Amino acid sequence: xxxxxxxxxxxxxxxxxxxxxxxxxxxxxxxxxxxxxxxxxxxxxxxxxxxxxxxxxxxxxxxxxxxxxxxxxxxxxxxxxxxxxxxxxxxxxxxxxxxxxxxxxxxxxxxxxxxxxxxxxxxxxxxxxxxxxxxxxxxxxxxxxxxxxxxxxxxxxxxxxxxxxxxxxxxxxxxxxxxxxxxxxxxxxxxxxxxxxxxxxxxxxxxxxxxxxxxxxxxxxxxxxxxxxxxxxxxxxxxxxxxxxxxxxxxxxxxxxxxxxxxxxxxxxxxxxxxxxxxxxxxxxxxxxxxxxxxxxxxxxxxxxxxxxx
Amino acid sequence: xxxxxxxxxxxxxxxxxxxxxxxxxxxxxxxxxxxxxxxxxxxxxxxxxxxxxxxxxxxxxxxxxxxxxxxxxxxxxxxxxxxxxxxxxxxxxxxxxxxxxxxxxxxxxxxxxxxxxxxxxxxxxxxxxxxxxxxxxxxxxxxxxxxxxxxxxxxxxxxxxxxxxxxxxxxxxxxxxxxxxxxxxxxxxxxxxxxxxxxxxxxxxxxxxxxxxxxxxxxxxxxxxxxxxxxxxxxxxxxxxxxxxxxxxxxxxxxxxxxxxxxxxxxxxxxxxxxxxxxxxxxxxxxxxxxxxxxxxxxxxxxxxxxxxxxxxxxxxxxxxxxxxxxxxxxxxxxxxxxxxxxxxxxxxxxxxxxx
Numbered sequence: 001x002x003x004x005x006x007x008x009x010x011x012x013x014x015x016x017x018x019x020x021x022x023x024x025x026x027x028x029x030x031x032x033x034x035x036x037x038x039x040x041x042x043x044x045x046x047x048x049x050x051x052x053x054x055x056x057x058x059x060x061x062x063x064x065x066x067x068x069x070x071x072x073x074x075x076x077x078x079x080x081x082x083x084x085x086x087x088x089x090x091x092x093x094x095x096x097x098x099x100x101x102x103x104x105x106x107x108x109x110x111x112x113x114x115x116x117x118x119x120x121x122x123x124x125x126x127x128x129x130x131x132x133x134x135x136x137x138x139x140x141x142x143x144x145x146x147x148x149x150x151x152x153x154x155x156x157x158x159x160x161x162x163x164x165x166x167x168x169x170x171x172x173x174x175x176x177x178x179x180x181x182x183x184x185x186x187x188x189x190x191x192x193x194x195x196x197x198x199x200x201x202x203x204x205x206x207x208x209x210x211x212x213x214x215x216x217x218x219x220x221x222x223x224x225x226x227x228x229x230x231x232x233x234x235x236x237x238x239x240x241x242x243x244x245x246x247x248x249x250x251x252x253x254x255x256x257x258x259x260x261x262x263x264x265x266x267x268x269x270x271x272x273x274x275x276x277x278x279x280x281x282x283x284x285x286x287x288x289x290x291x292x293x294x295x296x297x298x299x300x301x302x303x304x305x306x307x308x309x310x
Numbered sequence: 311x312x313x314x315x316x317x318x319x320x321x322x323x324x325x326x327x328x329x330x331x332x333x334x335x336x337x338x339x340x341x342x343x344x345x346x347x348x349x350x351x352x353x354x355x356x357x358x359x360x361x362x363x364x365x366x367x368x369x370x371x372x373x374x375x376x377x378x379x380x381x382x383x384x385x386x387x388x389x390x391x392x393x394x395x396x397x398x399x400x401x402x403x404x405x406x407x408x409x410x411x412x413x414x415x416x417x418x419x420x421x422x423x424x425x426x427x428x429x430x431x432x433x434x435x436x437x438x439x440x441x442x443x444x445x446x447x448x449x450x451x452x453x454x455x456x457x458x459x460x461x462x463x464x465x466x467x468x469x470x471x472x473x474x475x476x477x478x479x480x481x482x483x484x485x486x487x488x489x490x491x492x493x494x495x496x497x498x499x500x501x502x503x504x505x506x507x508x509x510x511x512x513x514x515x516x517x518x519x520x521x522x523x524x525x526x527x528x529x530x531x532x533x534x535x536x537x538x539x540x541x542x543x544x545x546x547x548x549x550x551x552x553x554x555x556x557x558x559x560x561x562x563x564x565x566x567x568x569x570x571x572x573x574x575x576x577x578x579x580x581x582x583x584x585x586x587x588x589x590x591x592x593x594x595x596x597x598x599x600x601x602x603x604x605x606x607x608x609x610x611x612x613x614x615x616x617x618x619x620x621x622x623x624x625x626x627x628x629x630x631x632x633x634x635x636x637x638x639x640x641x642x643x644x645x646x647x648x649x650x651x652x653x654x655x656x657x658x659x660x661x662x663x664x665x666x
Binding site for chain 1: 340341351352361363365366367
């Protein structure tokens with residue numbers, strides 16, 4: 001098994017000098033995923049934080065073949081690359097095996113890109129789709145997305161005297177992906193590089209499409225100190241808000257079960273987007289948040305225990 | 311009369327739509343117009359109206375279509391790549407004859423391009439963009455006050471003709487701040503449901519049908535002829551154009567939006583050097599003020615068209631002139647906005663030393 005030291009010692013596909021925000025976890029996510037590939041990697045990257053900050057003209061931070069594409073088509077372009085690659089390989093024009101990885105943010109995955117994602121997963125292209133999930137349209141200034149959690153303040157669902165912010169729970173994108181009967185779908189978080197690496201390894205060895213959702217706390221729009229990204233990523237897992245789990249051939253396996261689950265307040269406090277929830281009149285929303293988290297966690301435990309295929 | 315308020319263009323357009331009685335807004339995040347949906351998200355609940363963030367621009371324009379079918383005043387905004395995604399919806403809305411207003415805060419293209427000001431969507435806006443023989447009325451303001459004034463006019467035109475009206479502004483007008491005055495607030499309690507709206511059969515003898523489909527070619531031809539008749543009427547009656555210092559002009563600049571604004575300064579600079587130049591500024595770029603341009607053909611020596619693109623409106627200027635006068639061009643692409651002095655320098659290249 002690879003250690004943290006092994007992973008961070010590998011050459012980084014994303015070169016230093018990119019323009020991601022101070023404290024952003026995206027580079028660590030991207031580097032540890034690509035490090036898990038023992039074959040050359042081709043990256044298809046949807047418009048979003050990663051693309052905008054890694055390719056400011058005339059520079060590129062990418063040390064691997066990389067293509068930028070429309071907001072909604074990372075999975076479609078990856079499917080096109082995979083199809084062309086297979087055809088060329090069949091005709092003997094390419095010898096090497098490659099891994100094709102698509103990266104999209106949550107807006108480009110949960111919302112505008114879900115059609116292309118669903119199509120590619122259903123057709124069974126052999127590629128890995130990664131969503132770095134910062135829970136909103138962060139590149140355009142914190143608009144709500146299908147991944148934005150309950151109670152968060154965003155610029156298009158602003159919290160105020162009459163609103164607690166977003167009132168819907170987020171979509172379960174991992175289960176949506178797994179429902180396509182793909183061999184591997186998993187959830188990881190920015191702070192646990194070893195877990196990300198191991199999941200990417202499994203995903204890339206799957207014979208078919210694989211999906212990986214990685215939580216990426218956003219210092220700019222979750223509004224916390226830039227030194228605390230990994231702390232918030234860890235708290236998301238320890239409160240069971242963002243469980244680390246995988247669905248392998250339909251079977252759920254939880255990778256980490258906190259000995260004592262921390263109350264959701266520990267994850268919420270200190271984040272500017274949740275400050276309003278701590279007002280006395282909004283405390284009920286924190287309780288509702290907690291019960292949503294507990295309900296989802298219990299459901300996940302049951303899925304794992306039952307051993308039933310999703 | 312209201313008071314003057316200092317506002318950002320992308321927010322002023324939203325407030326103008328609210329004052330004009332927009333009952334629902336549908337949109338999706340894209341720079342440089344994020345302030346528009348953000349503004350609506352705060353203001354619409356305050357006035358008891360609808361703000362809805364869609365999951366894509368494709369969804370947003372079709373929400374507009376659905377809501378417009380009920381005869382409600384509806385508004386959407388986006389920027390170039392998002393407007394491209396909406397084009398199928400534009401075409402359906404055109405042949406379904408439902409009114410709505412959409413703003414395009416144009417940015418540099420093609421592709422993802424950049425988020426700086428550009429006018430590269432002129433062809434898309436004025437020549438169709440989507441499939442089939444259709445037009446939208448396209449209005450191109452050049453100041454924030456004009457933008458605010460024209461929003462109400464846009465809704466009136468949309469309903470008068472049951473057509474989509476597109477406001478094209480560029481990133482500069484979207485992001486800059488200027489004092490604006492909201493002259494009129496529409497009383498939405500006076501709104502009546504139009505006869506064509508699909509709000510249930512009620513006591514009517516016939517059901518109301520809104521569609522862009524007719525599988526019988528003769529039927530579809532009829533729908534097309536109806537559209538063309540409507541477009542001819544709009545071309546006759548709804549052209550808006552500004553002629554600036556044209557009375558004694560020996561040369562004419564043609565420009566719209568931001569480039570028209572810059573050209574006005576160019577004209578002052580030129581006139582201080584004794585060069586008599588004026589501006590013809592289409593306010594509606596469709597319908598295009600062809601007659602105004604044609605009427606000046608005998609007066610001026612040449613036309614000088616300037617745009618933030620590779621030369622798009624110039625085709626309409628040339629069509630209007632039909633070869634009667636030379637038309638020169640100066641454009642910048644990629645989100646670069648030239649200064650008034652640069653425009654003057656380019657303009658003077660065509661004077662043949664007469665005013666050196």
